[in-house]
Amino acid sequence: MFKNCIVECDKPRDECGVFGIYSPGLDVARLTYYGLYALQHRGQESAGIAVADGSRIQLHKGMGLASEVFSHENLDSFQGYIGVGHVRYSTTGTSNLVNAQPLVFRCSRGMIGLAHNGNLTNVNELRSQLFLNGSVFQSSTDSEVIVNLIARYSQGSLVDSIIKTMIDIRGAYSLVILTEKSLIGVRDPYGFRPLCLGRKGDAYVLASESCALDTVGAEFIRDVEPGEIIVIDKKGLTSRKVLQGSRKAHCIFEYIYLARPDTSMDGFNVNKVRREMGRQLAREYPVDADIVIPVPDSGKTAAWGFALESGMAYEEGLMKNRYIGRTFIQPVQSSRDLGVKLKLNPVRDVLEGKKVVVVDDSIVRGTTSGKIVNMVRECGAKEVHFCLSSPPIIKSCYYGIDTSNRGELIAASKNLEEIRKYIGADGLHYLSLQGLLDVFGDQQGNFCTACFSGDYPVGVPDDVVNGKYALE
Structure with a gap:
């Protein structure tokens, strides 16, 4: 897929957008599609949607804009009440279909789908360790490292495996995860990348930006807190604050360029x-x-x-x-x-x-x-x-x-x-x-300004600084 280098090449590239909805009784596939449409500015290389119906997860993804990847026919084919969507611009990994998200995998806890916005700074170390321990990688994304870690720790509950994964990984991540019966939102302990929570009647919605909530008719409830895990299932919504960074470090460039003007995030x-x-x-x-x-x-x-x-x-x-x-x-x-x-x-x-x-x-x-x-x-x-x-x-x-x-x-x-x-x-x-x-x-101390100041809230290894990614 060709990129427009006429104007956008002289701008920081948008990273990714994530969307999730738990809604028995609603057409979650189309609502997820509309949510991705609202987040299209965050990534134009690929788009994908996964839908769960309580016993299985269906997935469709492809290269291009959401309008190019999805049709009425493939949206009609989705059956379920939980949806997760992703639009991507590659910040790590190459631009091809195998790197498109959501990533859907099977582990001892059943089928799981994951959509990730952000970058891990210790990705090389983790990928090498997992590779030596027998893990198999199909893509070149750091998101697949998260998938492998969750699967590796899946002996206990899924939330426990996510917590152990959060302890291992460093850097920026806002995750929207679906299982066959639940929707989960996760934000890194520094809050680098945005993630918010909304409600539409009895439905709950997670999204990178509040403009996506507006698009699907959901009411903004609050931002997901740094280091928080939100679980939504038939019992309702539960929240756990599991990790805390040394400070908040919301990306200040979201406000300068990346986010849509009609979005509100982290109080602004x-x-x-x-x-x-x-x-x-x-x-x-x-x-x-x-x-x-x-x-x-x-x-x-x-x-x-x-x-x-x-x-x-x-x-x-x-x-x-x-x-x-x-x-x-x-x-x-x-x-x-x-x-x-x-x-x-x-x-x-x-x-x-x-x-x-x-x-x-x-x-x-x-x-x-x-x-x-x-x-x-x-x-x-x-x-x-x-x-x-x-x-x-x-x-x-x-x-x-x-x-x-x-x-x-x-x-x-x-x-x-x-x-x-x-x-x-x-x-x-x-x-x-x-x-x-x-x-x-x-609130000025709550923002990451590393691209202007060189003050990186989370350390960056030399191999990542030099642009070297393990196993690529």
Whole structure:
């Protein structure tokens, strides 16, 4: 499957989205499908759904978007009252069908299906140990390590085996698991990746983002706590807080770029946070300009906040072609500038003769940012100032986001002035790390900022830093 490298390649890649529902009496397959549709922005490489009916688990998964993988016919074929779904972008493992999720396996506890969002940092050590002890691996994902550990500890109850697995694994994981008769949600003790709980009548729903609850008509109850296991079965809902990290470390990039604006997670609405990031950006960079424009769509809310704080006019100066999705084939080298224009088209009547502030969420490599600056300038802008609602990305993420390796990160090798010259802007400003954290008030210590600061809440072994994965 081809990926669109016209605009998205200069962004951190979305990681994965998970969804689960326990609902006797409802069409859980279609509700799970709708939930995945709402989470499609979190992964576009593959999609899958597993459904349990009390005695067996059915599975269908494939490469592509949810709308490409599922049809009315295969959704009609699902029979059951528990559903788990997954959309994936590969952060570890290659992009192929064997790595698509949910993973369904059989152990002494019966059939189990698992969907995972996140990355394990001790995956190589665990995979090597399991391999030496006779485990067999079909995929190259760290999720299969979790599956093998659960199976290895399956002599006791399933919850006990999950607890023992949680003790062994390190890093980021939000899990949605189904058995033949129950639905289980698990979040790592630091809370890196999001997971929330909702209710629809007598049904319970687990999802990566609250927007998926809204889509299926479920009411948000709360976020799953770091280190918590939630079990939903015919007895109702039970919860156990089994592990506690040294601190909370929610991914701050969820708020900057990854999550949908209509999502609320861990006590903050994404749209409000992004607007305040834009306001803070304007306070830090009081530039003399005429208009503020966003890079659609991820820069829109921050640009609006910048305009509100600065008093400048907010304009739509770049139009996005919504019919070129993430599967658009990258043009040949000689046509890449044309490729950007296929994705984004500048509005000359808005830009001509103006001093323009362009607001985006982040820069990874800087290639696309430079092309955007050039397009705005070619439309007659007097000045182009490029502002980012995040600090410079100087380190790689090892907790479930593909921020590229450090050698590809422009801010890891160039200073502010060098980046400004590279992208051709008249001015460049990143939101300061403290300014970003100030948006969260007294909760600012609860976030992972490793990609900006190099402060990794959970240690990362050298083999993972160097991009080496055992048995691949």
